[in-house]
Amino acid sequence: MKLYAISDLHVGSTANKQALAALPSFPNDWLILAGDIGETEVHVLYCLSTLTQRFARVIWVPGNHELWTVPSKTVPLRGAAKYRRLVAICRALGVLTPEDPYPIWPGPPGPSILAPLFLLYDYSFRPDTVPESSAVAWAAETGVVCTDEYLLHADPYPSRSAWCTVRCLYSAERLAEVGDELPLVLINHFPLRQDLVRLPRIPRFSLWCGTQQTEDWHVRFPVSVVVYGHLHVRGTQYRDGVRFEEVSLGNPQDWRHELGIHSYLREILPGPTATYPGVMRLP
Numbered sequence: 244m245k246l247y248a249i250s251d252l253h254v255g256s257t258a259n260k261q262a263l264a265a266l267p268s269f270p271n272d273w274l275i276l277a278g279d280i281g282e283t284e285v286h287v288l289y290c291l292s293t294l295t296q297r298f299a300r301v302i303w304v305p306g307n308h309e310l311w312t313v314p315s316k317t318v319p320l321r322g323a324a325k326y327r328r329l330v331a332i333c334r335a336l337g338v339l340t341p342e343d344p345y346p347i348w349p350g351p352p353g354p355s356i357l358a359p360l361f362l363l364y365d366y367s368f369r370p371d372t373v374p375e376s377s378a379v380a381w382a383a384e385t386g387v388v389c390t391d392e393y394l395l396h397a398d399p400y401p402s403r404s405a406w407c408t409v410r411c412l413y414s415a416e417r418l419a420e421v422g423d424e425l426p427l428v429l430i431n432h433f434p435l436r437q438d439l440v441r442l443p444r445i446p447r448f449s450l451w452c453g454t455q456q457t458e459d460w461h462v463r464f465p466v467s468v469v470v471y472g473h474l475h476v477r478g479t480q481y482r483d484g485v486r487f488e489e490v491s492l493g494n495p496q497d498w499r500h501e502l503g504i505h506s507y508l509r510e511i512l513p514g515p516t517a518t519y520p521g522v523m524r525l526p
Contacts, residue, residue: 250471268298385445391451
């Protein structure tokens with residue numbers, strides 16, 4: 244019995260969708276989906292319907308792409324209403340979300356609490372010399388502006404930063420209630436620490452990659468592993484003895500199609516014993 248993770252399946256791409264359809268079954272194993280599986284309800288339904296037939300249990304957290312409000316002939320949902328709709332879709336399919344009780348992993352190497360999170364970002368992954376009010380303009384100086392600025396709405400909150408703060412407070416309270424009897428596996432789409440964001444070609448995209456509010460969560464709580472995606476830069480890193488796993492597949496140009504998606508499933512528990520394509524392992 245194994246706990247696998249993957250993110251950024253982006254099944255809106257024909258190549259990624261076809262590769263997902265070819266994924267074999269893992270009937271005894273659990274799967275973490277760490278966000279950005281698609282941009283529309285059709286994408287989400289396809290992905291979750293497929294994977295709940297291939298794995299014993301599926302756990303999902305939203306990425307920014309799922310939260311986009313794309314143009315539609317009907318009145319589209321925005322912000323928190325869109326998120327609640329996605330949670331409802333998951334629950335109808337038996338998929339666990341950040342709004343559900345945290346499940347306990349029953350397999351080897353022993354019980355762990357799996358904590359799916361939805362935290363967003365607040366533009367704090369920026370230099371101290373750049374005020375938040377100028378952050379997007381600072382990124383735009385290098386031609387970098389995330390599509391979220393046009394499609395990810397925060398309703399009813401005044402901003403994405405405000406929504407992020409609400410989500411961090413909510414999640415921290417829940418994690419504190421868990422106690423320290425069992426190790427935690429934290430699952431979020433965005434990295435929890437700024438020093439994990441390594442984007443040499445587009446460094447100012449860091450604005451849309453997380454929040455400094457979670458910098459110490461890996462030591463504040465009894466965490467053994469942190470799972471995240473978003474960066475399309477697969478890798479394993481360690482901070483203070485805690486393993487951080489970036490588990491993204493990415494867009495079609497980000498992975499080797501001849502290997503199949505199954506080669507990119509990251510083993511979270513019992514632990515990493517395999518060599519994954521394009522994975523950096525840093526101490």
